[in-house]
Amino acid sequence: MNPILNVRQLTMDFGGIRALARLDLTVNHGEIAALIGPNGAGKTTFFNCVTGLYVPTSGDVFIHATPEKSVRINGMKPHRVTRAGLSRTFQNIRLFKEMTALENVMIGRHCRTHAGIFGAFFRNRATRDEEQRIIHDSYRLLEIVGLEDQVNFRALNLPYGDQRKLEIARALAAEPRLLLLDEPAAGMNSQETRDLTSLILKIRDEFNIAILLIEHDMKLVMTLSERIFVMDYGRKIAEGTPEDIRTNPDVIRAYLGEDSHA
Amino acid sequence: MIDTLLKSLRTALWFMFLTFPILAVRIDSLKNAVTVRWPAVIILGAVIFLISVLWHTAGLVKRSWFFRFDGFKQFIQRLPDQDALSPFMIRTTLGAAAVFMISLPFFASSYQTNVMINALLYVMLGLGLNIVVGLAGLLDLGYVAFYAVGAYLYALLNLHLGIGFWIALPMGAALAAFFGILLGIPVLRLKGDYLAIVTLGFGEIIRLILENWDRVFKGPSGISHISRPSLFGIGIMESSVHHAIIYMYYIVVVLVLSTFFFVSRLKHSRIGRALLALKEDEIACQAMGIDKMKTKLTAFALGATWAGMAGVIFAAKTTFINPASFTFMESAIILSIVVIGGMGSIPGVVLGAFFLVLLPEYFRELGDYRMLVFGGAMILVMVFKPRGLLENTKPTVTYVSQQTGPDTP
Amino acid sequence: MFHDKAGYFFELFIGGLTKGSIYALIALGYTMVYGIIELINFAHGEIYMIGAFTALITAAALTAFGVTHPLVLVSVSGITAVVYASAYGYTLEKVAYKPLRNAPRLSPLISAIGMSIFLQNFVLLAQTSNYIPFPNLIPPLPFLEPVSHIMGTVDFIILCTTAVIMILLTFLIRKTRIGTAMRATAQDKTMARLLGIDVDRIISFTFITGSALAAVGGVMVGSKMGQINFYIGFIAGIKAFTAAVLGGIGSIPGAVLGGLILGWTESFGTGYLTSDYEDVFAFSLLVLILIFKPSGLLGRNTTPKV
Numbered sequence: 001m002n003p004i005l006n007v008r009q010l011t012m013d014f015g016g017i018r019a020l021a022r023l024d025l026t027v028n029h030g031e032i033a034a035l036i037g038p039n040g041a042g043k044t045t046f047f048n049c050v051t052g053l054y055v056p057t058s059g060d061v062f063i064h065a066t067p068e069k070s071v072r073i074n075g076m077k078p079h080r081v082t083r084a085g086l087s088r089t090f091q092n093i094r095l096f097k098e099m100t101a102l103e104n105v106m107i108g109r110h111c112r113t114h115a116g117i118f119g120a121f122f123r124n125r126a127t128r129d130e131e132q133r134i135i136h137d138s139y140r141l142l143e144i145v146g147l148e149d150q151v152n153f154r155a156l157n158l159p160y161g162d163q164r165k166l167e168i169a170r171a172l173a174a175e176p177r178l179l180l181l182d183e184p185a186a187g188m189n190s191q192e193t194r195d196l197t198s199l200i201l202k203i204r205d206e207f208n209i210a211i212l213l214i215e216h217d218m219k220l221v222m223t224l225s226e227r228i229f230v231m232d233y234g235r236k237i238a239e240g241t242p243e244d245i246r247t248n249p250d251v252i253r254a255y256l257g258e259d260s261h262a
Numbered sequence: 263m264i265d266t267l268l269k270s271l272r273t274a275l276w277f278m279f280l281t282f283p284i285l286a287v288r289i290d291s292l293k294n295a296v297t298v299r300w301p302a303v304i305i306l307g308a309v310i311f312l313i314s315v316l317w318h319t320a321g322l323v324k325r326s327w328f329f330r331f332d333g334f335k336q337f338i339q340r341l342p343d344q345d346a347l348s349p350f351m352i353r354t355t356l357g358a359a360a361v362f363m364i365s366l367p368f369f370a371s372s373y374q375t376n377v378m379i380n381a382l383l384y385v386m387l388g389l390g391l392n393i394v395v396g397l398a399g400l401l402d403l404g405y406v407a408f409y410a411v412g413a414y415l416y417a418l419l420n421l422h423l424g425i426g427f428w429i430a431l432p433m434g435a436a437l438a439a440f441f442g443i444l445l446g447i448p449v450l451r452l453k454g455d456y457l458a459i460v461t462l463g464f465g466e467i468i469r470l471i472l473e474n475w476d477r478v479f480k481g482p483s484g485i486s487h488i489s490r491p492s493l494f495g496i497g498i499m500e501s502s503v504h505h506a507i508i509y510m511y512y513i514v515v516v517l518v519l520s521t522f523f524f525v526s527r528l529k530h531s532r533i534g535r536a537l538l539a540l541k542e543d544e545i546a547c548q549a550m551g552i553d554k555m556k557t558k559l560t561a562f563a564l565g566a567t568w569a570g571m572a573g574v575i576f577a578a579k580t581t582f583i584n585p586a587s588f589t590f591m592e593s594a595i596i597l598s599i600v601v602i603g604g605m606g607s608i609p610g611v612v613l614g615a616f617f618l619v620l621l622p623e624y625f626r627e628l629g630d631y632r633m634l635v636f637g638g639a640m641i642l643v644m645v646f647k648p649r650g651l652l653e654n655t656k657p658t659v660t661y662v663s664q665q666t667g668p669d670t671p
Numbered sequence: 672m673f674h675d676k677a678g679y680f681f682e683l684f685i686g687g688l689t690k691g692s693i694y695a696l697i698a699l700g701y702t703m704v705y706g707i708i709e710l711i712n713f714a715h716g717e718i719y720m721i722g723a724f725t726a727l728i729t730a731a732a733l734t735a736f737g738v739t740h741p742l743v744l745v746s747v748s749g750i751t752a753v754v755y756a757s758a759y760g761y762t763l764e765k766v767a768y769k770p771l772r773n774a775p776r777l778s779p780l781i782s783a784i785g786m787s788i789f790l791q792n793f794v795l796l797a798q799t800s801n802y803i804p805f806p807n808l809i810p811p812l813p814f815l816e817p818v819s820h821i822m823g824t825v826d827f828i829i830l831c832t833t834a835v836i837m838i839l840l841t842f843l844i845r846k847t848r849i850g851t852a853m854r855a856t857a858q859d860k861t862m863a864r865l866l867g868i869d870v871d872r873i874i875s876f877t878f879i880t881g882s883a884l885a886a887v888g889g890v891m892v893g894s895k896m897g898q899i900n901f902y903i904g905f906i907a908g909i910k911a912f913t914a915a916v917l918g919g920i921g922s923i924p925g926a927v928l929g930g931l932i933l934g935w936t937e938s939f940g941t942g943y944l945t946s947d948y949e950d951v952f953a954f955s956l957l958v959l960i961l962i963f964k965p966s967g968l969l970g971r972n973t974t975p976k977v
């Protein structure tokens with residue numbers, strides 16, 4: 001197993017609230033893992049710390065470009081984290097609402113392309129070619145998530161489920177090695193959730209990347225994940241295969257204590 | 263009906279009450295006497311009553327506004343759209359506009375040509391600020407500072423070193439861009455309204471320095487006898503002011519056209535898209551790998567560049583500058599051009615500039631009421647068209663299947 | 672008598688305090704409105720100017736009708752100014768901001784700038800563009816005679832009035848029902864609405880309160896400076912906003928603190944350094960604060976939720 005993300009003793013405080021408490025977590029190359037826990041457990045906060053949107057109070061986050069070479073990314077600016085190979089979706093969808101689906105994905109290509117001001121003004125050969133490639137690649141991604149008929153639709157006009165898929169396509173455009181999905185199935189009906197399940201598998205296989213997802217839909221989590229991390233009150237309370245987790249007494253207690261659908 | 267009348271009466275009475283002391287009571291502080299002008303208040307009340315009745319009964323006011331402007335908006339928006347208008351139509355329209363612009367100085371008086379130069383200058387300023395406010399969504403209330411940088415640079419270089427317009431133009435652009443970056447680095451970390459106020463503060467600081475540092479900037483009396491642009495080294499000014507104005511006019515036309523060209527290319531580029539995205543959601547942008555600071559700085563510096571150029575032109579056009587031309591009001595007017603026209607929309611900026619510059623100019627009969635009408639119009643346009651007269655709705659790229667080239671307008 | 676140096680210092684100190692109190696009064700209007708609807712009410716300075724004009728006009732009218740008793744003059748013109756400024760503030764919100772509650776963020780700001788231009792020119796046209804002498808409404812208080820070179824009667828009245836108003840305002844916001852509703856609305860409009868608070872009424876009330884305070888400021892500046900014109904609202908408005916930001920926008924003690932610091936900065940800056948750059952001191956202070964502590968002196972520093 002070679003790790004792609006390695007988190008050690010990650011802690012995050014907001015004023016008096018400790019949202020993450022000495023969290024350790026490792027995601028391996030090419031695996032699908034899930035992060036679950038009751039509402040307010042700190043899952044989203046974990047994503048925000050890892051992607052650089054929050055600066056963690058203490059602890060370390062490493063990304064492994066190769067098994068030997070690792071980069072410490074905590075404290076790094078979010079755009080550099082993305083460039084280093086992490087990209088994400090948001091729990092409360094954050095698309096560029098006034099832009100079309102295609103444009104949204106094209107923004108995702110930004111960090112892997114180069115044209116600057118000079119290119120913008122003079123549209124030299126290289127710039128035109130790059131722009132073509134961006135459009136082509138973005139369209140490909142929209143095809144993969146099944147939005148090829150909505151390329152020119154504005155994001156705000158897409159139904160909820162499609163918006164979630166568009167966020168995934170946009171995140172993929174940044175060529176991540178690890179894709180972080182925050183509640184991708186939230187607000188989807190059961191058919192859409194089933195489609196999403198196969199989409200996530202397809203993405204993993206086609207791009208050969210690791211996926212870490214936060215999800216409350218236990219069926220989806222149990223079907224997809226190879227490993228599951230459980231959080232409660234900012235701490236990791238369990239880790240293991242779906243089978244381990246299902247029978248873990250701590251997990252049952254955490255969920256029954258707060259939330260009945262475990 | 264009775265209801266409407268009562269409501270209107272109430273509105274009218276309210277406004278009569280509001281305006282009474284300031285509108286009706288005139289004090290003569292020398293003679294210590296007070297006169298009351300009843301007619302003014304009564305006329306105002308009657309007008310408000312009438313508008314209110316019309317508004318409530320038929321929605322007349324509302325409808326005429328909306329319909330006229332929507333039709334107009336659609337017309338303009340379709341102009342560059344291949345489906346809506348035949349290429350022939352487009353070409354004729356653009357051709358007619360071009361002929362008009364080119365021939366204007368031959369049938370218009372010097373005065374009118376000058377007014378047109380002014381309008382075009384504001385188009386240029388508007389397009390420049392549009393990069394900052396319209397595309398990147400950064401509210402800059404001190405834009406006029408960069409305009410001043412360009413103007414004073416040329417004025418001083420011309421005064422002390424005799425440097426001409428054509429050399430000063432790129433220098434003004436570069437210096438303004440440099441100032442843009444210098445100012446941008448500390449302030450662009452601030453969000454929204456704070457940015458607005460800091461830029462306003464900087465704008466005022468620059469103006470106050472110009473006003474008070476007499477030894478360098480000549481204080482409130484400003485710098486005069488700035489050279490007009492020369493043509494291949496020959497000073498035109500000497501021959502006649504009329505010719506100089508015509509020459510200036512063509513220079514401005516060319517510069518405005520190139521501004522159009524560059525700004526619309528910018529908008530449909532990778533950087534332009536990043537700017538638009540930044541306006542919508544900074545956090546998502548960062549998460550998508552966009553360097554927020556760098557992108558904002560780019561926008562700021564580009565906006566400043568055009569303001570700097572416009573400043574050089576302004577100095578060359580009026581041959582006289584002083585700090586009074588660079589007040590906050592100026593920034594407010596340029597900003598209004600962008601917002602009233604429709605943020606991010608290039609035809610919108612043109613419309614906004616003409617609206618705000620030509621209207622007060624040709625309604626001089628309104629005399630002193632110009633600024634009052636101007637302020638009122640700003641409120642009305644915002645209340646009825648909060649996204650501006652020509653909303654920016656076109657995507658930067660449209661995907662056409664089997665596509666060979668991006669369909670960028 | 673003081674030594675000259677100490678005397679000068681105290682003079683500047685009191686001067687800054689007076690000035691700062693007025694900035695604080697105007698700043699409160701900005702901070703309260705911003706706290707509730709996150710809008711820089713650009714026309715707030717104009718409300719202050721209209722307050723000053725209304726007081727002047729009322730006083731002149733009263734004098735012309737033969738009323739000369741100072742106490743009557745002061746109280747009637749002061750109250751008229753407050754009433755009118757509040758009415759303007761109320762109307763201003765209804766006309767220029769309320770229709771734009773859900774518009775893009777820049778739109779209400781533009782409409783506010785439009786309103787500011789409109790009101791300035793309204794006063795300019797209806798009255799005059801020249802400075803008008805402001806009547807000296809307040810008779811000198813005899814017990815201030817010994818210190819008159821440091822603190823004049825007007826300064827004394829300004830300080831007392833401001834102090835009283837601050838106490839009343841704090842009481843209003845901390846202890847009354849409507850104050851509680853205001854605080855709730857400032858924190859979370861949706862939640863406040865769900866709890867049955869009439870948010871529109873609270874917003875109106877905020878504008879009215881802020882405008883009333885600005886009018887008091889206007890009357891006091893008029894008395895201190897001895898003259899007013901249609902343009903006094905603009906600079907005062909920007910400076911008061913600076914004070915609000917300095918203290919931490921949305922924070923009421925912040926506005927007061929910001930006003931005082933600004934007043935002193937200007938007073939000492941012009942007194943000891945150079946008088947040419949009075950306004951530059953204010954703006955430089957603003958810029959520095961925003962760059963180094965964007966949330967202001969008493970503002971809270973929070974991580975925006977993602």
Ligand SMILES: Nc1ncnc2c1ncn2[C@@H]1O[C@H](COP(=O)(O)OP(=O)(O)OP(=O)(O)O)[C@@H](O)[C@H]1O
Nearest residue numbers: 014019038039040041042043044045046974975976
């Ligand atoms: N920016 C912030 N400022 C203050 N507190 C915060 C912030 N972000 C998160 N929190 C707090 O941290 C805790 C964890 O929140 P988080 O959003 O990470 O939970 P979650 O596990 O994602 O819950 P859910 O399943 O509801 O999405 C909560 O108590 C929340 O209020």
Ligand SMILES: [Mg+2]
Nearest residue numbers: 043044045091
């Ligand atoms: Mg969450």
